[in-house]
Amino acid sequence: MDARADSKLGFRPLYQQVREEITRHLASGRWQPGTMLPSEQELARELGVSQGTVRKALDAMTAERILVRRQGRGTFVAEYEESRILFQFFRLYPDSGERLFPVSKVLDVRSAAPSEEEREALELEPKAEVWRISRLRYHGSELIMREILSLPVAQFVDLGELEEIPNNVYRLYSQRWGITITRISEKLKAVAAGEADLAELGCAIGAPLLEIRRVAFDLNKRPVEYRRSRCLTDSMHYASDLS
Amino acid sequence: MDARADSKLGFRPLYQQVREEITRHLASGRWQPGTMLPSEQELARELGVSQGTVRKALDAMTAERILVRRQGRGTFVAEYEESRILFQFFRLYPDSGERLFPVSKVLDVRSAAPSEEEREALELEPKAEVWRISRLRYHGSELIMREILSLPVAQFVDLGELEEIPNNVYRLYSQRWGITITRISEKLKAVAAGEADLAELGCAIGAPLLEIRRVAFDLNKRPVEYRRSRCLTDSMHYASDLS
DNA sequence: AAGTGGTCTAGACCACCGG
DNA sequence: CGGTGGTCTAGACCACTTC
Numbered sequence: 001m002d003a004r005a006d007s008k009l010g011f012r013p014l015y016q017q018v019r020e021e022i023t024r025h026l027a028s029g030r031w032q033p034g035t036m037l038p039s040e041q042e043l044a045r046e047l048g049v050s051q052g053t054v055r056k057a058l059d060a061m062t063a064e065r066i067l068v069r070r071q072g073r074g075t076f077v078a079e080y081e082e083s084r085i086l087f088q089f090f091r092l093y094p095d096s097g098e099r100l101f102p103v104s105k106v107l108d109v110r111s112a113a114p115s116e117e118e119r120e121a122l123e124l125e126p127k128a129e130v131w132r133i134s135r136l137r138y139h140g141s142e143l144i145m146r147e148i149l150s151l152p153v154a155q156f157v158d159l160g161e162l163e164e165i166p167n168n169v170y171r172l173y174s175q176r177w178g179i180t181i182t183r184i185s186e187k188l189k190a191v192a193a194g195e196a197d198l199a200e201l202g203c204a205i206g207a208p209l210l211e212i213r214r215v216a217f218d219l220n221k222r223p224v225e226y227r228r229s230r231c232l233t234d235s236m237h238y239a240s241d242l243s
Numbered sequence: 244m245d246a247r248a249d250s251k252l253g254f255r256p257l258y259q260q261v262r263e264e265i266t267r268h269l270a271s272g273r274w275q276p277g278t279m280l281p282s283e284q285e286l287a288r289e290l291g292v293s294q295g296t297v298r299k300a301l302d303a304m305t306a307e308r309i310l311v312r313r314q315g316r317g318t319f320v321a322e323y324e325e326s327r328i329l330f331q332f333f334r335l336y337p338d339s340g341e342r343l344f345p346v347s348k349v350l351d352v353r354s355a356a357p358s359e360e361e362r363e364a365l366e367l368e369p370k371a372e373v374w375r376i377s378r379l380r381y382h383g384s385e386l387i388m389r390e391i392l393s394l395p396v397a398q399f400v401d402l403g404e405l406e407e408i409p410n411n412v413y414r415l416y417s418q419r420w421g422i423t424i425t426r427i428s429e430k431l432k433a434v435a436a437g438e439a440d441l442a443e444l445g446c447a448i449g450a451p452l453l454e455i456r457r458v459a460f461d462l463n464k465r466p467v468e469y470r471r472s473r474c475l476t477d478s479m480h481y482a483s484d485l486s
Numbered sequence: 487a488a489g490t491g492g493t494c495t496a497g498a499c500c501a502c503c504g505g
Numbered sequence: 506c507g508g509t510g511g512t513c514t515a516g517a518c519c520a521c522t523t524c
Contacts, residue, residue: 011519011520013492013493013494014493014494015493015494039508039509039510040509040510041509049494049495050494050495050496051495051496051497052493052494052495052496053493053494053495055510055511056493056494058510064486065486069509069510069511070502070503070509070510071501071502071503071509071510071511072501072502072503072504072508072509072510073502073503073504073508073509073510074508074509074510075509075510088485089485091483091485093430182486183484183485183486184484184485184486185482185483185484185485186482186483186484186485187336187480187481187482187483188431188453188476188480188481188482188483189453189476189479189480189481190433190434190451190452190453190454190474190476191433191451191476192450192451206449207435208433208434208435208451208452209433209451210431210432210433210453211433231433233431233432233433233434236432237430237431237432238430238431238432238483239428239429239430239431240334240428240429240430240431240481240483241426241427241428241429242331242332242334242426242427242428242429243307243308243425243426243427254500254501256511256512256513257512257513258512258513282489282490282491283490283491284490292513292514293513293514293515294514294515294516295512295513295514295515296512296513296514298491298492299512299513301491312490312491312492313490313491313521313522314490314491314492314520314521314522315489315490315491315520315521315522315523316489316490316491316521316522316523317489317490317491317522318490318491
């Protein structure tokens with residue numbers, strides 16, 4: 001690994017290059033979620049840099065929750081266990097405090113030509129298609145939201161042939177297509193319930209709902225999932241911590 | 244600075260202790276927002292640790308935006324410029340994209356006995372009092388929200404005697420009372436507009452509003468501001484990025 | 487040129503985990 | 506016990522800013 005490509009222009013730190021090299025291995029599937037990486041010493045030898053440089057790269061990826069480090073055991077590729085999804089990606093909490101991973105009930109799965117909104121969010125080619133998964137979600141027995149997930153057909157091949165869409169879709173993306181979600185961007189609005197909300201959520205027309213539009217990005221920072229959710233927030237809230 | 248207080252129990256890394264020492268200097272007012280800290284070498288000498296250890300502490304505080312580092316110039320105590328507030332603490336964006344620091348119009352300032360909600364959020368003593376600041380906020384000429392700020396009288400002495408409450412209150416907290424806001428926790432719900440919303444926002448009764456309940460924390464992680472906002476989100480949205 | 491933070495190295499030792 | 510990550514050190518050199 002070159003220490004310096006050029007002295008002034010386009011200078012990129014070594015640990016960044018190490019980071020990219022590791023990311024390539026992750027994206028190629030050489031290191032699957034749950035597996036242990038080689039030790040710092042070993043990686044340093046392999047890449048021809050010092051252990052401290054490898055450490056800096058690993059620390060950065062740990063901060064972004066792509067890796068998990070456990071003292072005395074090793075460095076692992078992060079998995080999509082329920083608890084991680086719950087704490088990292090799911091921001092809806094019951095007011096009472098106790099948390100559950102919400103259960104899903106799939107209503108419909110089909111492919112279609114994308115709307116303008118979907119095309120823009122997913123940065124799709126003109127003639128690309130999308131899958132649309134429509135589902136309801138429950139917190140225990142209480143219905144809390146309805147949502148529609150949009151996924152590019154090109155990346156999620158044969159999704160329509162699945163017998164069942166599991167509750168934890170990010171684990172599915174990872175296991176079946178090798179797609180790793182690392183970042184999420186959400187936009188929230190308060191909206192009035194319409195006909196469709198009445199039909200699926202059973203709330204009154206005009207009732208206030210929290211609408212969440214989510215775009216999820218993979219390891220290469222490309223958008224791979226677009227999701228529109230409408231939530232009943234009588235006994236739930238969306239938590240956001242800024243620091 | 245002791246390298247090791249005890250070998251097994253209550254072990255705390257040196258860089259954590261350095262961090263706490265620096266935080267104490269910030270809280271004491273020795274280093275005001277905007278001032279430059281001593282160089283890494285100098286701090287290392289002062290504290291009797293290596294430069295690398297000081298660096299690790301400074302890096303952590305930079306990640307939390309308490310400090311700002313500028314290569315070739317020095318390390319500075321972060322200030323509350325409009326731009327920082329806008330990007331770090333204010334998550335309401337116009338759908339169109341361009342951003343402005345919202346203008347405020349104060350309606351009322353008075354002290355009162357806290358409600359149960361305020362007492363809990365601010366962790367107040369039984370007989371403590373709070374200031375309540377009621378204001379409207381505009382994005383350009385467009386009214387976007389109404390909010391009530393609650394502040395402990397004990398910490399914000401003589402707030403009632405101010406001639407004017409400025410737009411950027413976090414800078415005021417810092418300059419007048421030496422209170423530094425470092426973290427914010429928000430809870431969001433969709434609610435239906437009531438009588439008060441009709442009167443102040445001019446929206447119809449029952450119209451959907453985004454309600455934000457914010458608690459702001461100081462350097463010592465103590466809650467110092469509680470804020471309830473109700474926002475019109477027809478042409479605005481709340482942005483949340485998770486990674 | 488002098489001073490700052492940023493990167494990189496090499497090596498020592500500590501805390502933690504598992505067999 | 507051996508292996509892993511976590512901390513700490515000392516020193517070299519690079520990049521950026523200011524004078």
